Amino acid sequence: MKCKSFRWYLQNVYPESQMPLDYYYLGEVRNAETQNCLDTLGRKSGENLGMSYCHGLGGNQVFAYTKRQQIMSDDNCLDAANRDGPVKLVRCHGMGGNQAWVFDVQEGTIKHINTGQCLQKPDARDVSQPLLRSCEIGSLGQQWIMKSKFKWQASHD
Incomplete structure (x- = not known):
């Protein structure tokens, strides 16, 4: 049928979209202990990241873990300027630094590169x-589940 990919759509039809083209994961980020999800709670840039009951409806609970090591929602990225937080939503700048995170699939941890601290419930x-907080191996409160339910992930052509 000669259908175009979602990546083609983003590049050619909707280039002003804030949707990242290169990401490992897109969907909810669920805490293994509480079963609650990261949530922007409708907050704007400069405000604190939130968490709430996972509703499965997307919206404020959709985050992308990008190949630039960002965790982003729309045009805001998770950002931490201090060792013990808070974790804020800040306009993505693409320069790493306070906005660089590593998701360890084996451990389930989301580690802030600059501080070496782990995201915790x-x-x-x-x-x-x-x-x-300081990373504690095996701590359920520091384990996060990223399992994509989206089937339209932007693939490379």
Whole structure:
């Protein structure tokens, strides 16, 4: 049928889209212990990342883990300027630094490269605020599930 790929669509029909073309994963980011998901909660650039019940409807819970080691939602990336956070949503700059993260598939951890800290479930004080804490091997609160349900991942032509 000579159908074009989603990548072609993004490059040729909708080039102004903030959708990253090169990513490892696109979908919800679920905590293994709480079963809650990262969520922008509709917040803007400069505001804190949130977490809430995984609703499976996409929207504010869709994140891309890109080949530039960003975790992004629309044009904002997870960003941490300090060792213990907070983790904020900041306009993606593509330069790594405070916005560089590594997802370890085996361990399930999301590590902030600059600080060496791991993304962790919120504590009881603020259940909507994920934390940055020292990595603890095997800690369920620091394990994240990224399993893509999207079938239209932008593939290379």
